[in-house]
Amino acid sequence: MDIIAIANQKGGVGKTTTTVNLASALALIAKKKVLMIDLDSQGNATTSVGLDKNALEYTMADVLLDGVALADAIITTETGLDVIGANRDLAGIDVSLAGVSDAPFLLKQALEQAQKDGKLDYDFIIMDCAPSLSMITVNAFAATDGVIIPMQCEYYALEGVADLIATIEKLKSINDKLHIRGVVRTLFDNRNTLAQDVSAELIKHFGDLVYQTSIPRNIRLAEAPSFGQSIFGYEKSSKGAIAYHMLMNEVLTQTAAR
Numbered sequence: 001m002d003i004i005a006i007a008n009q010k011g012g013v014g015k016t017t018t019t020v021n022l023a024s025a026l027a028l029i030a031k032k033k034v035l036m037i038d039l040d041s042q043g044n045a046t047t048s049v050g051l052d053k054n055a056l057e058y059t060m061a062d063v064l065l066d067g068v069a070l071a072d073a074i075i076t077t078e079t080g081l082d083v084i085g086a087n088r089d090l091a092g093i094d095v096s097l098a099g100v101s102d103a104p105f106l107l108k109q110a111l112e113q114a115q116k117d118g119k120l121d122y123d124f125i126i127m128d129c130a131p132s133l134s135m136i137t138v139n140a141f142a143a144t145d146g147v148i149i150p151m152q153c154e155y156y157a158l159e160g161v162a163d164l165i166a167t168i169e170k171l172k173s174i175n176d177k178l179h180i181r182g183v184v185r186t187l188f189d190n191r192n193t194l195a196q197d198v199s200a201e202l203i204k205h206f207g208d209l210v211y212q213t214s215i216p217r218n219i220r221l222a223e224a225p226s227f228g229q230s231i232f233g234y235e236k237s238s239k240g241a242i243a244y245h246m247l248m249n250e251v252l253t254q255t256a257a258r
């Protein structure tokens with residue numbers, strides 16, 4: 001089982017779009033068993049797959065705060081993905097967990113318990129993080145094997161990422177498997193010279209960690225969530241679908257090499 005966190009504390013860089021479409025590609029095209037976990041109180045990943053985030057029996061908040069078994073919060077969706085949803089119940093988690101000694105490990109413990117109970121039969125778990133380095137993101141980093149960082153190639157792209165990398169480095173002390181699995185260029189416009197320059201910077205900084213596939217700005221990717229569908233359900237011949245299919249191939253190649 002491969003546990004991947006999609007994270008960048010910068011907002012609006014394509015984390016959720018990458019989570020939903022990478023997870024969907026793995027499930028629909030590669031026929032892998034995939035669990036998508038929404039770790040953002042905005043609940044965008046949850047609604048993107050057609051779920052009503054305010055009508056769920058259990059969400060990640062129940063798992064992390066109320067001890068609901070993780071397996072009991074799993075929802076099977078029509079998009080071919082299994083999902084654990086989130087909504088604004090997750091928003092107060094940093095306050096609720098203040099002073100809880102094993103606070104960083106709640107997600108890891110919940111996953112381990114589900115596995116022990118034989119209820120976590122997945123090839124991939126893909127987790128959508130919120131745009132922050134809050135305790136919930138720390139929980140994701142404690143539970144994950146590798147982090148995929150979506151980055152938009154714009155002027156300030158590299159600035160915020162230093163904090164993210166520092167956090168990942170620091171948290172290696174609580175999770176020795178934690179590493180940056182890859183950096184994916186999102187909302188990419190290859191005709192834009194600034195984007196080309198920033199892309200070159202990224203490659204200089206991250207080297208081979210930058211996926212060869214970049215995700216173009218594609219209106220179909222922005223439209224799909226409002227239909228509760230991944231890009232593969234919404235328009236599988238779009239440029240966005242082709243890009244996420246290629247990204248999936250790179251991710252599978254990484255998994256095979258592990």
Ligand SMILES: Nc1ncnc2c1ncn2[C@@H]1O[C@H](COP(=O)(O)OP(=O)(O)OP(=O)(O)O)[C@@H](O)[C@H]1O
Binds near residue numbers: 017040186225
């Ligand atoms: N490649 C793309 N082409 C066009 N639109 C995109 C693309 N990727 C993301 N978007 C749109 O850009 C917006 C931000 O994307 P998304 O929600 O995936 O980012 P995020 O990093 O998850 O944001 P947040 O930090 O708020 O969680 C959304 O409206 C989304 O539909």
Ligand SMILES: [Mg+2]
Binds near residue numbers: 015016017128129130
């Ligand atoms: Mg998001």
